[in-house]
Amino acid sequence: MEQSEQKLQRSEPLILPEEEFAERMQSQVEPYLARLCQKGRCAGGDIYYELYSIPDAKAMIVISHGFIEAGKKYHEFIYYLLQAGFSCAILDHRGHGLSVRNGKDGNVIYVRRFDRYLQDLHDFVHEVVVPAARDLPLYLYGHSMGGCIAARYLEEWPEDFLRAVLNAPMIGINMGPLPAWAGLLICNFFLLLGKGEKRLFFQKEFRPDEKFADGCDTSEARFDYYLSLRREEPALQTSGASYNWVRESILAGRKARANAEKIHIPVLLFQAAEDTLVSAKAQEKFLKALPSGKKVKITGSKHEIYMSGNEVLHKYMKIIQDFFS
Secondary structure, eight states: OOHHHHTTOOSSOOOOOGGGHHHHIIIIIHHHHHHHEEEEEETTTTEEEEEEOOTTOSEEEEEEOOTTOOGGGGHHHHHHHHHTTEEEEEEOOTTSTTSOOOSSSTTSBOOSOTHHHHHHHHHHIIIIIHHHHTTSOEEEEEETHHHHHHHHHHHHOTTSOSEEEEESOOSSBOOTTSOHHHHHHHHHHHHHTTOTTSBOTTOOOOOTTOOGGGSSOSOHHHHHHHHHHHHHOGGGOOOOBBHHHHHHHHHHHHHHHHTGGGOOSOEEEEEETTOOSBOHHHHHHHHHHOTTEEEEEETTOOSOGGGSOHHHHHHHHHHHHHHHO
16 A cells, blocks of 8 residues: 555544535545455355455444445545544445345345344354454444444344444334334235335335435535436446335334343444434434433434535544544
């Protein structure tokens, strides 16, 4: 690694300017990550991953992404963590990105059991991350669906990680006026009809012309950049949940709340002030049961806090960096 790259570690995150975002991602961030990236597959070849190791790292951070996302969406985020002196590892969850699809329609998110995500992550950690990290401390970051996966993982294998950040975790889905039990009833009805793999009736296919105002970001530059990647790469165009995925996710959130007391490591939970996708009430119940949990509410942010405007993003990355340091 070049000396200039070794000196990237900073006490303050240096956030890319939004007015030059796409150009800087293409000319600065992606080439740097490409030089570091080790790509591979684990869990019997089902799961695609990327590993970024730097010399003299403080720790290895494992990233668990959200619903209809993929590791590629986190390249900017990974770049900032590398700057701060952390090695990183990220997988594409089953049904996402370059990992295996189990349903008949590869663009609909389907998983037979939510715990399959946990086992995939466990395989990734023990087949890939632990050998690569050697004696480095292991930390966990999970967003939304990936936050629920992370929470459940910490309940099942509480000794694997020393710290965790849960970003707008899907401990409960925000179903508007519909209670969770009614959502389960609807999903179970469609499962009885043999439609567990089908797209939820009100969800749509990938829209290449999606509007910024309809998204979960507050940075239009970041929104536009990732949408352009999705237009170009069919593997990134997964969109919409199956009935079985919704059923399993509701049950997983319940289980995460019921078993939260098993998590004894420090957990930092971020809430987005303008989040309409996940339940803040469910997050509060989960937090109350955590032996060592802390909440940070981020104003001026939607669900995807890591895709916020620069003023918010700088504060957010500083809090994460300090917590993991």
